[in-house]
Amino acid sequence: MISVQPISSKHDWNLFFEFPNTLYRDNPCYVPTLLLDERWNFNPRKNPAFEYCETIAFLAKQDGKVVGRVAALINHKLNKAKEQAYMRFTRYDVIDDIEVSRLLFAAVFAWGREKGMDTIIGPIGFSDLDKQGLLVDGFDQMGMFITLYNHPYYHDHLTQLGFAKDIDWVEYKVFVPKKPDPRIERICKIAQKRHGYRLLSFSKKKEVIPYAHQMFHMYNESFAKLYGFCPLSDGQIDMAIKQFFSLVSLDYIFVVVDALQSVIGFGIMVPSLSKPLRASRGRIFPLGFLHILKALKTHEVLDMYLIAVKPEYFGRGVNAIIMHEGIKRAIANGVLYAETGPELENNDNVQTQWKSFHTEQHKRRRCYIRPLTEESVQ
Incomplete structure (x- = not known):
């Protein structure tokens, strides 16, 4: 049986931070997040974003073993500035079982509706300096310290749960x-x-x-x-x-x-x-x-x-x-080369910088969007 619960203990936070390292233990392209930074990011006493953001994090367990995680956040400052009611999801990692994803996002959606939100986007974090964008192309490329890595099936799970593309970022190798x-x-x-x-x-x-x-x-x-x-x-x-x-x-x-x-x-x-x-x-x-x-x-x-x-x-x-x-x-x-961080696919000001160089566009990542309707997670 799969259970999904919000995180409330130090022990579960440790499981939350460690789960990706376990999930990708044998994947040569996965690059761990600096654990010290992650603990800071989710500590209201350390991360000033909590002045205008609120968050919740969930763990999915099956027979006592962690099989998925996700965090949700609401950026009240941005919502007020844009007159919108958006929430975000971030730190989404899961085994290849759609039922785990379904239950995780059912909890996320319920929390968002309870807070009065009508739309969810992600993966996107506390700020533009946070990791964002689900990898949809470039799974055979080594990850970066500042970006996410994920299995190809994450896209399939999100699509089955009603998410659609909102925008893409692209990344390049720029050869010296x-x-x-x-x-x-x-x-x-x-x-x-x-x-x-x-x-x-x-x-x-x-x-x-x-x-x-x-x-x-x-x-x-x-x-x-x-x-x-x-x-x-x-x-x-x-x-x-x-x-x-x-x-x-x-x-x-x-x-x-x-x-x-x-x-x-x-x-x-x-x-x-x-x-x-x-x-x-x-x-x-x-x-x-x-x-x-x-x-x-x-x-x-x-x-x-x-x-x-x-x-x-x-x-x-x-x-x-x-x-x-x-x-x-x-x-x-x-x-030999430099790797760009994620660049919005429609950001011509950045893209044109590389026209004088030999480049390889080797990764693409995506931010998804879904309305928070009352219908169940299919």
């Missing part, structure tokens, strides 16, 4: 050229000379911090019109700075300022943490940190975390400055 692109270098030099833009250099991480709040406030401006985006609060920005800058390498932090020293663009890349996180099963201690340190020093793959430009500076060479320097450092460090 043997030498810098002359066209990008030319645009970079013109932008710096004509407008007085400057790429900052840092010798210590603490030197980045004074600019970090400007960076993420600018990120709020740059991403404001994208799907599902909710501006980060000051508390969330503080949290993002702690999480991002604990793992980044100074080689791959690019901050562009104008003549008045205001941040107008930035890029953050990180040596791929996929293999070290697999080796440590998402744990920092006792040896996980050593795996991460090794990856930060010696690497052939980069993960592109963020690139953002202040909206009024689009098309004025800021991207070229970031990309030119990124190419030079990647070449110097022997990097």
Whole structure:
């Protein structure tokens, strides 16, 4: 018999966080989430998103064994701004049994209706920095630290439960050229000379911090019109700075300022943490940190975390400055390619950045939508 219950104990939270590692134990493409980050994300005392979000999480068990999990959340700030009654689902993992998915989502739908919601979307999390989008193509590709991995049958389960596509994200491998692109270098030099833009250099991480709040406030401006985006609060920005800058390498932090020293663009890349996180099963201690340190020093793959430009500076060479320097450092460090994070399929501003490179669009992921009608989960 399958039972589904909301999580209320520390023991069940541990089961919730550990279940994907068990489910994907033998899958070479699965990359665990950093457990420390996950515990922060679902801790109301740690995650400032709880100032305007409420959540519930469920475990499905069969004969005492975990066979599925899902969390649901309501972003009241975004709902108010958009005059909508949407809820989200996230952290959906399940064995290949439609009955488990049916019971999990029956619990989610009931909670959402009780809260007055009329529509559910997902998988999508607390913010745009959270993992989002169900993998629908690229199951044979190694996952990333910042993305989800799932079995192909998840799509079948959601479709049977009445979910439909709302929007897709695509991901690319961007291969590092043997030498810098002359066209990008030319645009970079013109932008710096004509407008007085400057790429900052840092010798210590603490030197980045004074600019970090400007960076993420600018990120709020740059991403404001994208799907599902909710501006980060000051508390969330503080949290993002702690999480991002604990793992980044100074080689791959690019901050562009104008003549008045205001941040107008930035890029953050990180040596791929996929293999070290697999080796440590998402744990920092006792040896996980050593795996991460090794990856930060010696690497052939980069993960592109963020690139953002202040909206009024689009098309004025800021991207070229970031990309030119990124190419030079990647070449110097022997990097073979960089992987983009999920990019909305209709985001032409991002897609056109890669037209000068050899690329491979190797993954696609999807956000689903379903009305919360009173009909049963078929």
